[in-house]
Amino acid sequence: MAKNELAPKAARIMNITRETSDTKTFTLVFTNPADQDAFNYRPGQFVEISVLGVGEAPISITSSPSRKGFLELSIKRVGQLTETIHALSPGSIVGIRGPYGNGFPFEDVNGDNILFVAGGIGLAPLRSLINYVFDNRRDYGDVKILYGSRNSGELVFTGELDRWSGMPETEVLVTVDRGDEYWQGNVGLVTTLIPRIKLTPESYSAFVCGPPVMIPFVIKDLLKLGFREDKIISTLENYMKCGVGKCGHCLLGGKYICMEGPVFKYSQMKDLGFG
């Protein structure tokens, strides 16, 4: 039976890691080994995950393609479908189709120093690229990672943040918008971390991912620091439904973001009427 691309393929949940009170990371493996072998992706791409009878949603891939044989998705519980997925246990089968979108242009930044700025669950797509960079460490220069979330309870991948900070030529700074009695680190928006890092902007490429309110502020600060517009790379997370440039929900400035995006250089985002 020749399946067309709009029909999802079966994938089994192998492992579930609880990141926060409302976010879990799911490790998936296609039930058909041929599907797993054929599934090649780039950091920054996304899949459409289905629970048949409930629906389908676009979720960015958080695992790195440099680690093969499985797929990781970090999913925040925000609606009906994600609620259903959160209730699943290891062994359950979900539907997956993709990967979709253009992904991060990691070839273009070969040799650059790299700054990652993430807010909240926005660390999920960046984690794919961060691990890709660490798995190909010799191709990239210094790495700086700035991460902020609303409060300490909403920080995701805390174990990995520790691991990354121990990597050579790497600096990791974490902040929370609102501190509490358990939090002893930085307090303030992620933009407050930007002046605290020392860097020469002309040698850096920046990858920015986070909630829509955060991105323009971070970009503004980076431009002020002297980052080039085509060296600031971010994502336009419009509502994506079909993933194949047909259903129209993600259309922006005449472009289907699910096909030509979601990753754009700031110079391109301006043309689409962003910011």
Add this chain to the structure above:
Amino acid sequence: MYHLITKGLVKVWLRKLIKQGVLVAPTELAGGDVVFKEAFTPENVLLKFKKPLYSVKSYFLPQEETLFTFHDSSVNTLEEVYDEFPRIFFGLRPCDLKAITQADRFFNEGFQDAYYNHRRKQTLLMVIGCNNPDNNCFCHTMGIGPFYKDGADIFMVDLGHSFAVTAQTPKGTAAVEDYSYLFEKAAEEDEEDIFFEENSALSRLNFNMPQNIKLPDFTKVDDGFWEKASRRCFSCGSCSYVCPLCFCYNVVDRQNKASQGKRVRTWDSCVFEGFTRMAGRHNMFKTRQDRLKKRFAHKLYQYPETYGYPGCTGCGRCTVTCPGNIGMMSMIKQLAEEVSTDGKK
């Protein structure tokens, strides 16, 4: 090259063709409305007809279409559902034709939509030139015209006593040649009549809208223009539903109590508030004004950049259906007006 078929024989011809597929043709409903409808015999098919209320979009992108079925939410039980009914479309107008050939591009460039292609490959398109455009027609300003025929299997012109018929594809040629005894060769004066009919239709269209109408640079249209227009928009979506070039769809899963389910796609509209609303209530097109601006920008500015022609066939159906009088024709006229009054307001 044209052949002639007298009007009396057209239904004889259709009766032959109907064996190859379901006939879809203009039919009058009880209240006097004309719509494209499946006709099981050619008896009630109209040979002379006003513009059908709706285009044939729903035969290519149904209002609700099953993509696949499943049971017990199991991906392993998934079965794709394709519509492979052969259909013969009779009485399409050039605007209907253009919408289909554009859908061919849209559903095949970048990603090939199997559902659309299964339907489309089984069709015969019989197009009749438009001798009598109505008051809402402006196809001539949208890069087509009353006798546009690119992509039609068979193109016909109503010459009163008979139809001049020309076949343009192998499928169309077979449909004419297999019944060649019904046709005679067109004479030179028939060709002149065709030319005359086309020109008189064009002059009628020019009365609706001047052919050389110019749209202003989109970036120079100020937000006040869209704000004013959006005050008359009800966000009802009827413009998208009747538009032969609106292909946006929503995807929904349905499941019954016996755990039999299906995933369907349904028509959707960019003027709906929920169209771009995401989890967390984030919405890039929150206001009616934003959405209206996006809709017209896509059809009139971004479409030409992508395809070389506008995302409108000038069929005028949105003008008829819009309760706020912000159909495409009046908007194009108002936008053109923006240039001439530029700076003077």
